[in-house]
Amino acid sequence: MHRLRRVLAVLLCCAIGAIALGPMPALAGYPDHPIRLILLFPPGGETDPLARAVGQELGKTLNTSVVIENRPGAAGNIAAALVAHAPKDGYTLLWGLGTQLTVNPLLYRDLSFSVEKDFAPISLMAESGFVLVVNPKVPANSLAELIEYAKQHPGKLNVSTAGVGSPLYLANMLFMARTGTKTVNVTYPGNTALPVLTGEADLVFGSLSSSLGFIKANTVRPLAVTGPRRLEPIPNVPTMIESGVPGYVMTTWHALLAPAGTPQDVIDKLHDGLVKALAAPEIQAYARARGITVAPGTPDQLRERIRVETDMWRKILKDAGVGTLN
Structure with a gap:
């Protein structure tokens, strides 16, 4: 009996010690080998340089290497599935795109993952608005004039997009929903x-990088930007809200996520390292020159943003009669 009591006492002490240590074992030595950062877009795209720069800075803050892997295809679902089913150890991360996380679950029925259940949010990283530009032949010198023309000529304006579900497509869907206009989405490959x-095409909600050269050459006419604030490289172009479209804010945003079930202390270490990486002068300068806002946040803020925007797009797509793609 006395021996049993001694054994139980030892086990109790071990249990108390484990509780006191809390999540320490999961952090011990992390990271001790390279981290894979999975991108949904191909090498050389508009976002690829930013992702590589952030990955390099993140590696510095965590004292390891961050290896970039481009896994394009299926509107980002290939990259997302890879991370969703990866080991829950913090060594495989997803560079997620806002529309990939909020719209793809509405358009694709047969996904092998659930954004809500299979990912652990780490942080928002950056976001950027689009620039609404028109061909000079379009009889509109302001957004108000464009809206009036579109209302008088429903279905006559062709909008260049990268396809159903793409950010540019969604920017126009939101435009029609907020203004009561009817335009036509037309898919074009390459630089839209x-x-x-x-x-x-008559107009496009283009990225700043794809449109700035044409704007400076006066070969297209910028009417508004879609983000919550004006863009530094084109400060004279007003926002959609300033131009009289209440409730219109559309950005492409980027976030870092891990597989669900990743230990919380690993998530915390990744979050803290990412915040430091995003504050690097090189990242800040790169972003400013391209109209990108660096905006880290908490995991809970990212989770809530995914939820709110998913609900918004669900209503807009349903009202527009856009069905699933598979």
Whole structure:
């Protein structure tokens, strides 16, 4: 009996010690080998340089290497599935895109993952608005004039997009929902600003990087930006809200996520390292020059943003009669 009591006492002390240590074992030595950062876009795209720069800075803050892996295809679902089913150890992370996380679950029925159940949010990283530019032949010198023209000519304006569910497509869907206009989404490969330049399309909600050269050359006319504030490289172009479209804010945002079930102390270490990485002068300068806002936040803030925007897009797509793609 006395021996049993001694054994129980030892076990109790061990249990108390484990509780006191809390999550320490999961952090011990992390990271002790390279981290994989999975991107949904191909090498050389507009976001690829930013992701590589952030990955390099994150590696510095965590004293390890961050290896970039481009896994494009299926609107980002290939990259997302890879991370969703990866080991829950903090060594495989997803560079997630806002529309990939909020719209894809509405458009694709047969996903092998659930954004809500299979990912652990770490932080928002950055976001950028679009620039609404029109071909000079479009009789509109302001957003108000464009809206009036679109209302008088429903279905006549062609909008250049990268396809159903793409950020540019969604920017126009939100525009129609907020203004009561009817335009036509047309898919073009490559630089979606080029069809506006040539006159094949009337307008585009383009990224700043794809549109800035044409704006400076006066070959397209910028009417508004879609983010919550003006863009530093084109400070004279007003926001959609300033131009009289209440409730219109559309950005492309980027976030870091891990597989659900990753230990909380690992999530915390990744979050803290990411915040430090995003504060690096090189990252800040790169972002400012391209109209990108660096905006880290908490995991809970990212989780809530995914929920709110998923609900918003669900209503907009349903009201527009957009069904699933598979």
